[in-house]
Amino acid sequence: MKLRIIVTLKNGVLDPQGKAIQNALGGLGFEGVEDVRAGKIFELEVADSTSDAAIDEMCRKLLANTVIENYRVEKL
Amino acid sequence: MKTAVIVFPGSNCDRDIAVALESVTGTKPHMVWHGDSELPEGLGLIALPGGFSYGDYLRCGAIAARSPVVQAVIEAANRGTPVIGICNGFQTLTETGLLPGALMRNAGLDFVCRDVPLVVDNSQSIFTSAYQAGEHLSIPVAHHDGNYFADAETLDRLEGEGRVAFRYGENINGSARGIAGVMNAAGNVLGMMPHPERKIEAAHGGNDGRRLFEGLLAAVA
Numbered sequence: 001m002k003l004r005i006i007v008t009l010k011n012g013v014l015d016p017q018g019k020a021i022q023n024a025l026g027g028l029g030f031e032g033v034e035d036v037r038a039g040k041i042f043e044l045e046v047a048d049s050t051s052d053a054a055i056d057e058m059c060r061k062l063l064a065n066t067v068i069e070n071y072r073v074e075k076l
Numbered sequence: 077m078k079t080a081v082i083v084f085p086g087s088n089c090d091r092d093i094a095v096a097l098e099s100v101t102g103t104k105p106h107m108v109w110h111g112d113s114e115l116p117e118g119l120g121l122i123a124l125p126g127g128f129s130y131g132d133y134l135r136c137g138a139i140a141a142r143s144p145v146v147q148a149v150i151e152a153a154n155r156g157t158p159v160i161g162i163c164n165g166f167q168t169l170t171e172t173g174l175l176p177g178a179l180m181r182n183a184g185l186d187f188v189c190r191d192v193p194l195v196v197d198n199s200q201s202i203f204t205s206a207y208q209a210g211e212h213l214s215i216p217v218a219h220h221d222g223n224y225f226a227d228a229e230t231l232d233r234l235e236g237e238g239r240v241a242f243r244y245g246e247n248i249n250g251s252a253r254g255i256a257g258v259m260n261a262a263g264n265v266l267g268m269m270p271h272p273e274r275k276i277e278a279a280h281g282g283n284d285g286r287r288l289f290e291g292l293l294a295a296v297a
Contacts, residue, residue, distance in 0.1 A: 013225060014250070016181045062142060065135055065171065067178045068225060 001048045002076040003055065007064045008039040077120035077293055079105040082149065082165075084140045089126035089163065089271065096273035097123065100289040110143040120296045121158045122149055124165025126218070126271060136179060136221045137167030146172060158202060158296060159265045163219055166257070166267030175258055175267045176234065177226030182219070183250025189218040191281070193245025194256055194270055198238045201259055203266045206291025212245060213284040215270040222269040224251035224258075234258055241266055 009015050015037050022036040042063055046055070055073055064071040079097045083090045090107065097105045105123070106116045115122065130139035140146060146168065153159045153174055161169040169175045182188060191214045196207040207213070226234070231252055234240055242257035249269075257268030272285030 012227075014180070014183065014223075016183050016185050016223070016250070020185055062134070062138065065138070065178055067170070067176075068180065 001046055001050065003044040003046060004074040004076055005042040005044065005059060005063055005071055006039060006074070007042070007069050007071045009037055010068060010070055013068045077101045077297055078103065078116065078118050079121045079123065080108050080115055080119050081105045081123045081125055082108050082110065082145055083125070084110045084127065084129035084143065086129045086131055087125045087127035087164070089273065092271070093123045093125045093162065093273040096276045096286070096289060097121070099276060100286065100293055108145055110140065110145050113144040113148060115145070115148045115152055119152065119157055121160065121292060122152060124149070124159070124161040124168050126163030126165060129164055129168065135171065137164055137169075137171045140164070140168040141171035150174060153260070153265050156262065156264050158292065160203065161267040162271055162273065163222075163269055166269055167221065169265060169267040174260055174265050176230050177224055177258065179221050179269070180223040180225050181221050182223050182248075187218075187220040188222070188248050189216075191216050192248050192270065194242045195245050197240040197243055200238065201241060201263050201266070202292055202295040203259070203288060204241055204291065205295045206287040214275070214282060215272055215285055216274045217248065217270045219249070219269055222249045222251065224255045226252060237261065242268055242270070
């Protein structure tokens with residue numbers, strides 16, 4: 001089973017990298033980019049028998065830092 | 077005092093902290109490899125050094141926080157053994173959950189590497205007993221991810237409980253409320269981005285950092 005895990009910064013957490021990307025887009029002449037938030041995507045190949053609880057635990061224990069990040073899991 | 081320095085692949089301040097600890101305690105620290113699962117008995121201090129453990133992969137300190145020896149560090153910290161995490165060590169301690177909050181990319185996006193003014197916030201801890209509250213120190217920093225973040229409620233709690241050890245005299249990295257170092261609720265775990273082990277003798281330009289270790293030695297011994 002293939003999983004795609006998307007990790008994004010929580011609302012209210014400042015994202016200096018997103019801000020720099022936003023500025024760079026403006027510098028390239030793209031107007032109207034009002035906000036950019038940078039995140040991460042993990043693609044995992046796991047055994048079909050892997051439980052949702054185990055997947056959730058992988059996210060909470062390692063892939064995301066839940067102090068600053070949210071995550072969501074897509075089964076592909 | 078018996079001390080230990082945890083060495084991860086990618087640590088680069090392990091020698092600096094070892095020299096500082098030997099200079100202050102008169103005893104060479106135990107250098108403990110990340111893959112070990114046990115710590116020496118009777119430690120008065122465990123130090124997590126600066127550097128780029130595991131290449132900063134995933135998040136700074138994230139992989140180090142899940143290494144075998146750090147599980148032993150967590151158990152020792154919960155039994156009351158003093159633990160200091162400096163720079164990457166601070167990032168690792170937040171990743172373990174021993175310390176609240178997280179260290180994010182510097183607000184200015186630059187790697188900051190210079191002496192910075194620090195202000196002692198609380199001198200009533202085992203780590204800061206050699207300082208006066210409000211005292212200004214000069215200690216070097218060298219980091220890209222030192223922008224301390226915690227939610228407002230956590231920050232209020234840290235301040236209310238006297239758990240902010242140091243603040244920056246000028247906010248070099250965007251840290252919430254200028255926080256440079258925080259302690260756990262029990263007061264035996266300190267994480268800080270600046271490097272006290274790089275200011276321990278006149279040749280370093282001062283000994284403001286040495287006093288942290290001297291104070292700790294006096295408080296613990």
